[in-house]
């Protein structure tokens with residue numbers, strides 16, 4: 508039985524988050540209603556919570572949350588390929604399906620997309636309604652309380668590594684920032700065949716987690732030229748680097764770290780300016796590129812990775828909260844008290 512009301516974390520204005528009873532969303536044509544199992548906590552949630560987004564992007568009231576997994580409990584008209592009781596992973600962003608980007612398989616770059624917990628109600632709630640074509644079925648062996656973080660942290664790094672960086676078996680990868688995103692990057696890189704992994708952070712607890720994934724770790728606290736240390740350790744052998752923090756300085760370090768012909772992906776957001784030696788673009792054939800989210804066409808592959816057991820969620824996830832404590836989770840994340848990813852459990 509689907510109730511009429513549900514518990515949800517509703518944002519009413521900057522830092523005005525209330526746990527309240529609201530109507531269970533209706534399930535429109537082509538949509539499915541999903542009973543949410545859990546929702547991973549992402550920095551973007553905090554950005555919305557604190558209203559550190561342009562005025563025109565602010566929508567109130569809004570149920571936050573965009574990194575979720577759950578069980579299909581209702582099928583809208585015309586839905587095929589899914590059944591009641593299916594467990595599904597839900598991507599955060601839903602492209603329009605008609606624009607040139609969507610048609611090119613890059614719905615992550617759609618300019619008229621909707622985002623869960625961004626401009627449509629998200630998943631810090633007992634139920635969420637989403638278009639059925641964005642509900643990706645997972646087999647029951649996948650623990651949704653953990654796998655929810657695959658919707659964003661794992662998918663973002665999967666796309667960056669696979670398509671933006673073109674990772675190959677035997678590659679070496681340096682990851683700057685070993686928080687939720689960085690740990691996911693290390694785990695995914697290992698699963699995509701990377702041979703040597705390097706993790707750079709200033710927090711020993713994060714580096715300890717990275718070491719569990721097989722990474723060689725560097726605590727860069729007070730270190731001026733991290734790339735020199737990495738070059739020494741690797742014998743100048745690192746081909747790929749990822750900025751998972753979002754500082755001008757770490758992007759520059761990543762660029763200086765990769766060897767001739769190397770590639771850098773930026774998946775941390777920053778408004779910093781970055782200073783790079785231009786001669787190294789042509790002279791050493793290095794590239795730096797951004798990577799934004801993940802095209803939804805890759806989700807079936809991501810689900811397979813989850814089903815194979817390749818993602819070590821117990822290393823990636825460092826803390827669990829219950830829905831009524833979601834605001835505390837935001838505060839803890841901002842205070843740097845969460846090493847990896849935090850998960851908000853909804854149904855357990």
Ligand SMILES: [Zn+2]
Pocket residue numbers: 549550551552573574599659
């Ligand atoms: Zn996110």
Ligand SMILES: [Zn+2]
Pocket residue numbers: 602603604605606607608609610614617618619620
């Ligand atoms: Zn589109």
